[in-house]
Structure formats: structure tokens, C-alpha cells
Amino acid sequence: MAELLEVSNVVAGYGDGPAILDGANLTVNPGKVHCIIGPNGAGKSTLLKAIVGMLKVRSGEVNFKGKSLKGKRPDQVLREGICFVPQERALFPKMSVRENLRMGGFLMEDKAEVERRIDELEERFPILRERRSQQAGTMSGGQQQTLAMARTLINKPDIVMLDEPSLGLAPKIVREMFSIMHMMASEGITVLLVEQNAMMGLKNSDWGVVLDLGKTLFEGPAADVLGDPRIQELYLGGKKAA
Amino acid sequence: MVDFIQTLVLGLALGGVFALMGSGLSLVFGVMRIVNLAHPVLIITGAYAAYWGFRTLGVDPLVMLPVAAFILAIIGLILYKLVFEKEAKSAKFTQMTVLLTFGTAMIIEGALGTMFTNTQRVTSPEYATDAIFIGDVFIPTGQLYAGIVSLTIIASLALFLKYSRFGYAIRATTQNRDAAELLGVNVNMVSMVSFVIGIALAGAAGSLVSFVFSFFPAKHWEWIAILMSLVVLGGMGSILGTVVAAFTLSVVAAFVGDFFGSTWSTMTFFLALFLVLLVRPQGLFGEKPELA
Numbered sequence: 001m002a003e004l005l006e007v008s009n010v011v012a013g014y015g016d017g018p019a020i021l022d023g024a025n026l027t028v029n030p031g032k033v034h035c036i037i038g039p040n041g042a043g044k045s046t047l048l049k050a051i052v053g054m055l056k057v058r059s060g061e062v063n064f065k066g067k068s069l070k071g072k073r074p075d076q077v078l079r080e081g082i083c084f085v086p087q088e089r090a091l092f093p094k095m096s097v098r099e100n101l102r103m104g105g106f107l108m109e110d111k112a113e114v115e116r117r118i119d120e121l122e123e124r125f126p127i128l129r130e131r132r133s134q135q136a137g138t139m140s141g142g143q144q145q146t147l148a149m150a151r152t153l154i155n156k157p158d159i160v161m162l163d164e165p166s167l168g169l170a171p172k173i174v175r176e177m178f179s180i181m182h183m184m185a186s187e188g189i190t191v192l193l194v195e196q197n198a199m200m201g202l203k204n205s206d207w208g209v210v211l212d213l214g215k216t217l218f219e220g221p222a223a224d225v226l227g228d229p230r231i232q233e234l235y236l237g238g239k240k241a242a
Numbered sequence: 243m244v245d246f247i248q249t250l251v252l253g254l255a256l257g258g259v260f261a262l263m264g265s266g267l268s269l270v271f272g273v274m275r276i277v278n279l280a281h282p283v284l285i286i287t288g289a290y291a292a293y294w295g296f297r298t299l300g301v302d303p304l305v306m307l308p309v310a311a312f313i314l315a316i317i318g319l320i321l322y323k324l325v326f327e328k329e330a331k332s333a334k335f336t337q338m339t340v341l342l343t344f345g346t347a348m349i350i351e352g353a354l355g356t357m358f359t360n361t362q363r364v365t366s367p368e369y370a371t372d373a374i375f376i377g378d379v380f381i382p383t384g385q386l387y388a389g390i391v392s393l394t395i396i397a398s399l400a401l402f403l404k405y406s407r408f409g410y411a412i413r414a415t416t417q418n419r420d421a422a423e424l425l426g427v428n429v430n431m432v433s434m435v436s437f438v439i440g441i442a443l444a445g446a447a448g449s450l451v452s453f454v455f456s457f458f459p460a461k462h463w464e465w466i467a468i469l470m471s472l473v474v475l476g477g478m479g480s481i482l483g484t485v486v487a488a489f490t491l492s493v494v495a496a497f498v499g500d501f502f503g504s505t506w507s508t509m510t511f512f513l514a515l516f517l518v519l520l521v522r523p524q525g526l527f528g529e530k531p532e533l534a
Contacts, residue, residue, distance in 0.1 A: 052424070074426075075423070075424075078424070079426075086424070090421030090424055090425075091418065091421065092414050092421065093417055094413075094417050095413060103422075106411070106414075106425045106426050107426035111407075
């Protein structure tokens, strides 16, 4: 199967600061849920930011559908078909839910089509219809995350990248978020997420990537990552429970 | 009772003009986090534009309004390119703007003094000295017209922000700059255009001010605290808040003037600024300030 997104030996960092990513590799295949794990400061979020062009890639390559994304701005990467939801969810707190969804289609010329797609999303996520006129900032964390994830679908992206979607959410809500991700994957949208809770992230993913000190240590089927004794010990909190 | 209504009417009449004077300031702070101490002197520049049109060409200040707005828009564009654009990425930008705009205000004040002298000026179209009587209550027509024009402009601005594509972009940038950029908003462009709109609003307000108040170049120092009190009470960056605050404080100031003498009415704004910062620094419609 041809790779959808291929990151090879990427070096990147903030401003003129030290390189946070120092030879990161990543292979993303279509239609699967990919999970990047690693300790704090490993460069997980940095990798996502480098892919969407929020950070400059100093060396290495980022190829998407065979085209280089290097040097592209976030809005250009979005047009190519990659949607990014950062950790803080990127909502507009004083805009209504519906207005937030409209912002998702900001780059689309056909505004009637945007409205149609929003109607579809309200169909699929009833909470968004229920809260349509409510200010996004006044919703619960889980509802805000649902809105942020649903909003990516307006662009009908190839890849949705999520930076710690479970952050600050109750376990029950986290399960709902993962079920949305699997629904996306079943529709052919590739999901790439960064997860602090490595065990939970891998259990809910098809493909796992272990990042540490800015380098990719291991990538493979999530089950293999979970089963690997070295990774068990280093990143999953000791020996596998019996 | 008549006295009460009379005071209320006079307060409301001034509120409209103050609302327009403050809304440009609020817009510029909201989008760019610029504390624009030069806003009042730019309003006075607009007033001089109207004055110039009135004296030399005999044009009504209300007709000069779009011209004043246009002239100020160009001044705004020059200021943005010269003073603000390069520094906008600096981490201490907001703090820096206080000094930057303070300096800018001094320079513009000096330039106005050179061009128009420091004499008190006012434009005097006929309606400026006229009044309408409803029963025993009189409404000064100058203030009434200024209030109506102000509210019309603010309402158009509000509709533009609420419904136009560019309005969405401005609001999104105000609320979450990074997120707006991720979704494809050209935030630098939005910053520039919002700044220019904000300064054009100062020009529009100036042409109304020209027949409501008398003015001279250094008059703007008086207005800084007044406009700041409106924007702070409203919640920095909230235009609706600024409008509500403008009407509230103008009415309160009118009553204070009525009871304690007109020298005390300005005090209302200073006291309000002081109290709001002490008790509710985020104002009526603003975000809670972050603690970090």
C-alpha cells in the first residue's frame, strides 16, 4: 500500500532554539488510526506542528500524496487535505457552535455547500444541533472536543491530526472521542493522534509510533508496540500486567 | 420629573458620540492588542478635517464624515506600516504599544498645532445650535444627529462583523489568533484592515465631535481616560460592551453634573475606570484576565 504521508529524518524546533525533532520518521497509511506516544518533551506535538507548517522543517522531508509539504503555510496544508486540531482545540469561545463550524469552511468558496455540510454534521452529532446557538466557550470539555473534531470534517480531509484529544476529559468521554476517530477511519479518513496516555492510545489505534528525544524509535502495528517488552518497560509503565 | 427626563436625554445624546469614539479603540485592541493612546488625537485629526472642509469649502461636517474617515484610514495605514507591523510578533507587544502610541499622539498633536494653531475650534452648522422640544424636554439637534449617525455606523459595523466573511475572520482572529490561522485566515491582513477600520472610525467620530464639542490639539489628553473608561468597563475588545458603557457612563455623568455641578461630571469616567479595574477588571463583556 502506498504511504499517504511520509516523514523522513525531520529536524525542527521553535524559533532559533535547539532542535526538538532530530531525525523523526513517520509512515502514515490511509484509513487507519495512528497513535504517536512518547515521554514528555519527546517532540510529539512538535512533529504535528512541523507537518502542518506551524514550525519550519529545518531538514528532512515531509511528503503527502507524493508532494512535498516543506515550506507550506498551515492554510496551504489544509487545502492539501490535512486538518489539525491542536491541544487547546482551536475553538472561538465567543462564537456560537454554528459559527465555529462555519469557520471550519472558511477556505471553501461555495458557502451554500458549507451550510449543507454543517447540516449533515448536526445530523451526525446531535449535540451540535442542540447547542447550535450556544457560545462554544461555555460548553463542557467533551462537547468542545466533539465540536473541534466534527469541524475538521467540513473540509472532507484526507488526514485529521489530533494533539492529545483526551486531555482533561473523563474516561467515558474519552471513549466517545475514540469512537468518533474510528468512525472517521471507517469512512476513509486517516487519523493521526498524539497521546500522553500511551496504553490507552495504543489500545485504540491500528498503528503505533514511539518517539523519544526527537527521534522515532519504533513504529509498527499498535498491537506489536503494545507487546514489545522494551517498550513496555520504557514507555508503558513497567512490566505487562498479567 | 421633567428635570429627570431632561438630564437622561442629554446623557443619552452624548452617549452615542462617546460610543463611536470608543468603538474604534475597542476594535483595534480586540484584534491587535494595541492600547491605542493615540486614538483620541486621531479623533481630533478627524475633527480638523471636518473643520477644514467647513471653513474653506463650506461643506457640512456630516457630509465631510466619509472624507474624514477616508483621510484617517490612510493615516491609519501609514501608522500601521510604520509603527506597528514590524513589532507585532514581539512578546511584549501590548506593553510596547502604550509607549509607541503615546509618542505617536505627541507627534500628531504637535503637527496639528503647527497646521491649525492651538486656538479652540468648532464647526457651526445651523443644527449645532438648534434644539427640538418634546413637551418641556429639549433635545439639542447637534447631539441628536451625532448620536443617530454614530449608532448607524456602529450598527453597520456590528452587522459587518456578524455576517460578512471578513467579519468572521476579524472575530476569529480576535478570539483565537492561532486557530484562525490554522483554518486559513490571513491574520496579518486581518490585523491591518481592522486597524485601518478602527482609525477610520476615529475620523468619522471626529467629524461629529467637531460640532458637538469645541476642540484644540491638546484636548485629546482629556479624552484618553474617558475613552479608556468606556473600553475597560465594556470589556476590552468588546464593541457591544463599549456601546453599553458609553451610554451608561454618559447618563451617570449627566446626573452627577446635574447634582454636583458640571465640573464633577467628568469625574464619573475616572472613578468608573478606577472602580472597574479594582472590582471587575475584565469589564462587562470581557474575558477574565489570565492569571499566569
